Amino acid sequence: xxxxxxxxxxxxxxxxxxxxxxxxxxxxxxxxxxxxxxxxxxxxxxxxxxxxxxxxxxxxxxxxxxxxxxxxxxxxxxxxxxxxxxxxxxxxx
Amino acid sequence: xxxxxxxxxxxxxxxxxxxxxxxxxxxxxxxxxxxxxxxxxxxxxxxxxxxxxxxxxxxxxxxxxxxxxxxxxxxxxxxxxxxxxxxxxxxxxxxxxxxxxxxxxxxxxxxxxxxxxxxxxxxxxxxxxxxxxxxxxxxxxxxxxxxxxxxxxxxxxxxxxxxxxxxxxxxxxxxxxxxxxxxxxxxxxxxxxxxxxxxxxxxxxxxxxxxxxxxxxxxxxxxxxxxxxxxxxxxxxxxxxxxxxxxxxxxxxxxxxxxxxxxxxxxxxx
Numbered sequence: 001x002x003x004x005x006x007x008x009x010x011x012x013x014x015x016x017x018x019x020x021x022x023x024x025x026x027x028x029x030x031x032x033x034x035x036x037x038x039x040x041x042x043x044x045x046x047x048x049x050x051x052x053x054x055x056x057x058x059x060x061x062x063x064x065x066x067x068x069x070x071x072x073x074x075x076x077x078x079x080x081x082x083x084x085x086x087x088x089x090x091x092x093x
Numbered sequence: 094x095x096x097x098x099x100x101x102x103x104x105x106x107x108x109x110x111x112x113x114x115x116x117x118x119x120x121x122x123x124x125x126x127x128x129x130x131x132x133x134x135x136x137x138x139x140x141x142x143x144x145x146x147x148x149x150x151x152x153x154x155x156x157x158x159x160x161x162x163x164x165x166x167x168x169x170x171x172x173x174x175x176x177x178x179x180x181x182x183x184x185x186x187x188x189x190x191x192x193x194x195x196x197x198x199x200x201x202x203x204x205x206x207x208x209x210x211x212x213x214x215x216x217x218x219x220x221x222x223x224x225x226x227x228x229x230x231x232x233x234x235x236x237x238x239x240x241x242x243x244x245x246x247x248x249x250x251x252x253x254x255x256x257x258x259x260x261x262x263x264x265x266x267x268x269x270x271x272x273x274x275x276x277x278x279x280x281x282x283x284x285x286x287x288x289x290x291x292x293x294x295x296x297x298x299x300x301x302x303x304x305x306x307x308x309x310x311x312x313x314x315x316x317x318x319x320x321x322x323x324x325x326x327x328x329x330x331x332x333x334x335x336x337x338x339x340x341x342x343x344x345x346x347x348x349x350x351x352x353x354x355x356x357x358x359x360x361x362x363x
Binding site: 013014015016018019021022023025026029030033034 | 239240243244247248251255281284285286287288291294295296
């Protein structure tokens with residue numbers, strides 16, 4: 001630290017920014033790892049079907065596979081728009 | 094017992110070939126019989142780093158296609174007797190490497206009594222990288238303290254635990270080691286580069302070593318002498334430590350602190 005350092009603009013350390021960004025993206029990518037290859041397509045087709053009845057956003061569908069003992073559980077949750085506040089369609093199987 | 098070590102990273106230009114060469118030399122210096130194989134078909138470079146580019150007659154693909162024997166293709170290092178290099182082919186045919194072919198070569202190296210086979214992986218996650226890691230017992234994942242390199246290496250860690258023979262057979266998993274290269278302690282101290290602890294925390298695996306950014310790496314590659322043989326350079330010494338740890342020795346991490354500044358530099362923030 002030099003005595004003239006205060007003249008430089010104070011900014012958040014970029015190393016910290018990098019670390020935080022990586023923490024989030026790595027966690028997200030790990031959660032998708034090992035999931036079946038058909039998930040993205042399944043997600044898209046489900047979205048099309050749901051959209052025939054309700055107008056939901058692109059990212060309204062959350063879909064993932066979890067291990068539950070012997071079984072793989074496909075968990076699907078759809079956030080409905082504001083109008084139907086609180087309502088959540090949930091299917092498991 | 095032959096141990097197969099893959100040096101991989103996902104991202105290109107992080108120091109895989111430099112690392113493969115130095116690890117192979119370091120192990121051979123300890124009296125081990127070592128073969129180092131370039132898996133980067135079409136972009137042969139390990140021969141340059143090892144300084145044997147003019148002695149390549151046959152390559153990895155020639156061996157796989159049965160155009161020569163393995164013995165003919167293995168280039169004996171002029172410095173260390175127990176060290177051998179198998180160069181990549183310069184063919185543009187991406188399918189030149191086959192899983193059966195690679196397996197046969199590795200099996201023959203086992204029969205020949207090699208202690209270690211170091212597989213220098215190409216960048217990316219295509220066939221060459223897949224075959225380089227498939228038969229591995231251990232993996233050295235080379236990573237720079239930089240966002241794209243860290244993310245890609247996490248992807249590679251995922252592949253190591255799912256797309257390898259050990260994973261498919263349900264055997265003990267491939268042992269994973271992290272090697273941080275191009276580390277600049279001054280930039281870490283300034284908050285412009287992620288630290289060893291940051292990277293370790295994000296990726297969550299054990300760290301084999303930290304190689305400081307060093308002029309020695311370029312001068313070594315200029316002259317075709319793996320940097321581990323330059324005991325004047327910090328990078329060379331850090332590689333020496335990393336190889337010792339790979340062999341089970343305990344060594345403290347060095348070169349993690351920026352050099353101390355003089356009074357003037359400290360006052361004026363040089």
